[in-house]
Structures are given as structure tokens and as C-alpha cells.
Amino acid sequence: MQEIAKLKEVLKAPQNIIITTHHKPDADALGSSLGLYNYLISKGHTVKVISPSDYPDFLKWMKGNSEVIVYDEEDGSKSKKLVEEADIIFCLDFSVLNRINGLGEYVREAKAVKVLIDHHRDPEAFADYGSHDIHSASTAQLVYKMIVSFGDKALITKDIAECFYAGIMTDTGSFKHPNTNKEVHEIVAQLIDLGADNSEVSRLIYDTNSLDRLKFLGFALSERLQVYPEYHAAFFAVSMEDLKKFNSKTGDTEGLVNYALSINGITMAALFTETEDGTKLSLRSIGDFEVNTLANQYFSGGGHKNAAGGKTDRNLSETVELFKKIIVKYNKELENKTPIESYDEF
Template identity: 75%
Template sequence: MQDILKLKEVLEIPQNIIITTHHKPDADALGSSLGLYNYLIKKGHQVTVITPSDYADFLAWMKGNDKVVVFSDGNESLSQSLVNKADIIFCLDFSNLKRIKELGELVRNSSAKKVLIDHHREPEQFADYGYHDVGSASTAQLVYKTIVAYGDKHLVDKDIAECFYAGIMTDTGSFKHPNTNKEVHEIVAELIDLGANNSEVSRLIYDTNSLDRLKFLGFALSQRLKVFPEYHVAYFAISMKDLEKFKSRTGDTEGLVNYALSINGITMAALFTESEEGVKLSLRSIGDFEVNTLAAHYFNGGGHKNAAGGISYKSLDDTVAFFENIIKEYSVQLKNKKPIETYV
């Protein structure tokens, strides 16, 4: 926190500011970005949010969404121009510039002051200012605490509060993950007091589905879920043909991996999603099993102890086969006292 406090004096003078976040932004990434965006606008700064890629439609309600520049939507030249003019670049919810793809090199080469606010492990040392806390449940939480530390809590209105609430709610799994501590509840209580409509935010994110997405979910659960009772592991393997069949859009696989993890007795769950760029992995676990180390060692990834991601450049079938061999090596660590139901 001390490091980010040094930035307060710089922000007293209007600046040209860019805010960026990771590829395929989730609610914490976009919520922290647009929450900060709306705050900095109030402070008199010129601000633009640039995302490396598109994101789920269920996040489009956040104030400022219509002003976001999506780098991959043919906005490479515009992004280059905006970054070149920037005085300050905020990097939110990612710890390494490779997480923002081609945009990362633009940021790295920029003469602007860089600010990193994040809660992922092993941050790259590229920022001039930073607030990095792996103990924080979300980046939105850190951005909100920064605003409060600057003495500007009074500037957090309903729209800003709801952006931050969305980030905290989703990164805590609706307040059920182990990272949901006393401070989380205290902060979300403050955000509700500041105007956040918690039930409406939850509805917009979790209960706004297309018919195609619900059909896809049913298909994935009935046809693509595989369980290894002896290893306490379950996974989904989703091909591009599966996604095309159900007209899937960005965000339609969000939360799918948690269904596998919810099976009684499962210690680790995985979601393999085939794309033109490779096979994306989402890993989840319970207890002491660290999926971030597995993701980093085998799948060019990382993340948190119980929630991580990565990528494979093998085919979908080869990636799944590789994963099935890996879990055999972790059989002792994956042991769970709860047995898998016999019908699996």
C-alpha cells in the first residue's frame, strides 16, 4: 500500500491515463478497470480502458463499457496511439505483461509511468508504482482500498460501487471460497451502503443466460463430463465443434468447471476449451491441492492456489491424454476423505 500512496500526489494533476487488464476479462478484471475509470474521470483525468480481447455480454451493464477499446477488434493502431500519448498506464488483475498478449509490448515500450494493482503470484517487475497483495480476494478490492486511502471514498457512487462489487463477488465465488475473509464482508457492506444493488448485480452476472448457453450447459454436463473416482478428479473437454454447435460466445463456458468441482469427493476439476490459439485450461481445487503450481509446471500458466489457468499447444485429445497421465503422478496429494458416489 505504501508504494501506491506515492502515486496520490501525481494524480492531483490531470493526466492522460490508460487502464488495461488481462485477455478475456472476467468480472474482477473489467469491474476493477471500469470502477477505476469512473473514479479517475471524476478526478478530472482523460481516461481510456483498453482490453486485449472481447469479454462476456453479461458484463456490458457496467458504466463506461461503451467506451472500452477492444484491442483485438481491429483497434491495434488506435491502441498504439493511445498508449503513445499516455502519461500513466494502470495494469489491473494480471501479474505479467504476457497476459495482455500483443498489447503487452506496447505497454512495455511506453514511456508512461506504469502502475500494477493485482493479487496474483510472482509479479513481473515492470511497474513504477504498485499495490500487489496475493492475500487479497480480488483486484477490485485493492482498487477500492486505494481510493479510500486517497481520502476519496465520497467519490464512490452507485455505478463505481457496483463495478467493484461484481469483481469481489465473482472472485470469491459468491463469497464461498476460502479467500472470503472478514475484510471482504466489511468492504462489500460498505459498497452496498454506497449504493451497490447486490441482488441486481448477482442477477445480471449469474442469471442472464441465452437459450443456447443453457442448452450448451446441458450438453456439457451430459456428454462432456468425465470423472476419475480413483484420483478424485473430474473434467470437461470442449471442442470448437461443440462451441459452434451451440453458437457459443465469449463467457458461455464461464463457471462450467465449478460443476465438476461440485461433485462430492472431487479434489480437482479442469475445463479444456479448444480454440484456434490452442487449448485453454481452467483448473480448480479444494483444500491444500495447489493447481497454480500444476498449471505453471505443465501448461504455461499460473494463478491462485485453488484457481488457475494455462494453455496447451497440443491437440485437444493429446492435451486431455497428457492431463490424464499427470493426475496419476498426483494420486497421493489428490486423495479426498469423501468417496465418489458409486453411480459415477
């Protein structure tokens, strides 16, 4: 994989470009994608953003959102054709192709130049060019740095700056996670100088809830939160019936797991959400407890040390029982917040 700096030469002539990001895009995924989209459009390229799934309404204010193509798993012919005809494919905020569902095989087989920009661990070797840094707080940060390194900082408009700001803000937990270092603050200061309205971006993402979402939050906190202080763990277990009861849409469970992690004395928190074919989960931790390793070992997932996800074909109750065994088994690690050396099968 060649350094991203060498991509500048490839982009000198107009190209047919596809940008894609991971399943159920969050603010970093969509923000980095649409920030890059608007930049490349300004350079004279033909650009399409393809999302492998739908995404929350609270992200749809970003410039270019109306042009995003949502991949249809039942009929992917349009997306497949676009990928096949692309000169360059940017893959943002994911490290392995299975994170983009059926699009993954289209990208793998495409003749286009492939570019990976990401901050997750263990990248798959499919890209020709890349900027991969697990120490970066967000992918939006990496895309911003790429544009600046190309000498095009002046092309970053207010709209682009706000896309990047949204990605950095959310992936740092509003600048409270340990990944919020000096560079993060320097970059967001530059984005504000470039026109980003930090207060408005925060409002659009955090303060535009539907009434159903707030009612669901209250229900989850009162009826679905389980706390095990003796094991320094807490979790939510949400059924499909729960989601249906509150007319839940994509994004309505966003951030729920953090409420469990915010409880004093809790080191690891989880959100288990029932699906038609099993259970998906989000894991969060503090200190050196590595939930990405746990997600990989038990739940076919991965992510960052303190924030990871996964899925299983077990039903909701079976997944909860497995998690209970895990927290009992690793009680000392959770108590001491020390790195997990290994995970044995039960």
C-alpha cells in the same frame, strides 16, 4: 516498485490515463477497470480503458462499458497510439505483460508511469507504483482500498460501487471460497452502503443467460463431463465443434469447471477447450492442492492456489491424455489434499 500511496501526489494534476486488464476479462478485471475509470473521470483526468480482447455480454451493464476500446490484434495502431501518448498506465488484475497479448510490448516500451494493481503470484518487474497482494480476494478490493486511502471514499458512486461489488462477488465465488475473509465482508457492506444493489448485480451476472448457453450447459454436463472418483478428479473436454453447435460466445463456458469441482469427493477439476492453435484450460481445486503450480509446470500458465489457467499447443485429445497421467501420478496428493512439493516431467 513504489507504494501505491505515493501515487496520490502524481494524480493531483489532470493526467492522460490508460487502464488495461487481462485477456478475456472477467468481472474482477472489468469491474476494477471501470470502477477505477469512473473514479478517475470524476477527478478530472482523461481516461481510456483498453481491453486486450472481447468479453462476456453479461458484464456490459457496467457504467463506462460503451467507452471501452477492444484491442484489434490485426490493427493495433489506435491502441498503440493511446498507450504511447499516456502519462499513466494502470495495469489491473494481471501480473505479467504477456497476459495482455500484443498490448504488452506497447506498455513495456511506453514512457508513461506504470501502475500495477493485482493479486496474482509472481509479478513481473515493470511497474513504477503498485499494490500487489496475493492474499487479497480480488483486484476490485485493492482498487477500492486505494481510493479510500486517498481520502476519496465520498466519490464512490452507486455505479462505481457496483463495479467493485461485481469483481469481489465473482472472485470469491459468491462469497464461498476460502478467500472470503472478514475484510471482504466489511468492504462489500461498505459498497452496499454506498449504493451497490447486490441483488441486481448478482442477477445481471448469473441470471441473464441465453437459451443457447443453457443448452450448451446441459450438453456439457451430459456428454462432456468425465469423472475419475478413484483419482479425485473430473474434467470437461469441449471441442470447437461443440462450441459452434451451440453458437457459443465469449463467456459461455464461464463457471463450467466449477460443476466438476462440486462433485462429492473431487479435489481437482479442469475444463479443456479446443482452440485453433491448441487447447486452453481452466483448473480448480479444493484444499491445499496447488493448481497454479501445476498450470505453470505443464500448461504455460499460472494463477491462484485453487484457481488457475493455461494453454498448450497440444490438441484436445493429447491434452486430455496428459491430464489423465497427471491425476494418476498425483493421486495421493489429491486424496490427501496436501501441498504439491514438485512436479517432474513425464
